[in-house]
Amino acid sequence: MGYRFLNKTWSARVKDVEQLERKKSQEQPRKIQQVKACAYCKTHIPEDEGIYQDKQFFCSYQHLDSYLEHKK
Ligand SMILES: [Zn+2]
Structure with a gap:
């Protein structure tokens, strides 16, 4: 009970x-879904599926890593 x-x-x-x-x-x-370009590969993907890092947008953690590697 x-x-x-x-x-x-x-x-x-x-x-x-x-x-x-x-x-x-x-x-x-509801906020209209924004499409953003990955700072590394320029692929356009929905904002909520990507990653923001230092005001840059990335499609995946791999590209975030790659981008930061290139910057060094
Ligand atoms: Zn990418």
């Missing part, structure tokens, strides 16, 4: 969070 109670409380909480998130996204429209 205790488990059931907890379970119900938890799912109710999740619902609250979901509603809050929905409200937030209504107030603030």
